[in-house]
Amino acid sequence: MGFQGLQTMQTKPNAGLFKRNPPIAGEAEAIERAKNGDADAFSKLYALHKRRVYTLCLRMLGNVSEAEDMTQEAFLHLFRKLGSFRGESAFSTWLHRLTVNLVLMHLRKKGLQLVSLEETINPSEEDAPKRDFGSRDTQLAGSVDRVTLERAVASLPPGYRMVFVLHDVEGFEHNEIATMLECSTGNSKSQLHKARLKLRELLRYPDQLPEAESSREVVQ
Amino acid sequence: MSDLSKIDFNSMTVAEFEQYLPELFASGGSGRLSEDPRLARFLAANPDCAALVRDLETIAETAKNLFVPDQEPSDEVWTNIEKKLKQ
DSSP states (O other): OOOTTOOOOOOOOOHHHHHHSOOOTTHHHHHHHHHTTOHHHHHHHHHHHHHHHHHHHHHHHOOHHHHHHHHHHHHHHHHHHGGGOOSSSOHHHHHHHHHHHHHHHHHHHHTOOTTSIIIIISOOTTTSOOSOTTSGGGOOOSOOOHHHHHHHHHHSOHHHHHHHIIIIITOOOHHHHHHHHTSOHHHHHHHHHHHHHHHHHHHHOGGGSOOOHHHHSOOO | OOOGGGOOTTTOOHHHHHHHHHHHHHHTTTSOGGGOGGGHHHHHHOHHHHHHHHHHHHHHHHHHHTTSOOOOOOHHHHHHHHHHHHO
16 A cells, blocks of 8 residues: 555644543653664554554444454554654544544545545435434434444444544544545535434434444454 | 524524534534523524434534444454564
8 A cells, every 4th residue: 555645634733632632651652662663662552552543443434354454554654654753742643643544545545535525425315314303203312322322323324424433533623624534614514413413313213223343343 | 604603593593593503513612502592592492403402412422432442453453563564
């Protein structure tokens, strides 16, 4: 896989992400040692971040095999690019941006035209949220548990899922998502709203949700 | 997207509310839209819209819990990485 043209986004640090990515004990030292080619230090970075990177890939791709491949690619890319990490954002934030960009590049190669958000991220008529979203029929009965939401997210059309995962789960801002997906911030906001409306519909009937591929994974 | 500064929140219709909603959520920051004083009168008069806002807030808040990972890649991933790094 070529990495020409792949860039880690240089946006202003996101305070929310810093908050959600507190420094990990021993991470800074491992980064510095890994930059100098220390294999054990890189192994430590992998151990610290493999779950977050893998989970992100799995949510974006919805496929275990592809998620593992992209996790591998992300850490290989990290190894090559680590020297350019200057600590302007939390390391995990930087690593996540790198991972998201790799996954998006992978999807573009597969033919998912994320560039043309209006056409391809917008799902078909039957996948789109229904217009009567204010009616009582679509209201949630109460709280939503994590597992059910995970299954509902996995059921979203790919474009909706992408924007929802990036914004509501990963905490990226609309302007960052717009840059990553090469769309307008307005479109990112609109897609997120449609994704939440679609989730609301799906969560009304949790028994009908298919089991998410990620939930079939056994945590080792 | 809609320009929120031009909206009369007290006289807007449900259709207008639907139109403004993505921007209202996006501009809300970490605050809850259901507690936005500008919308208090409208939401009180339109319980279905109030329920919609509450549901979408619930979904967004629960999504934050998904940030903590609960999945792990197979050992093969690290084996492959090590192999490639040695090449």
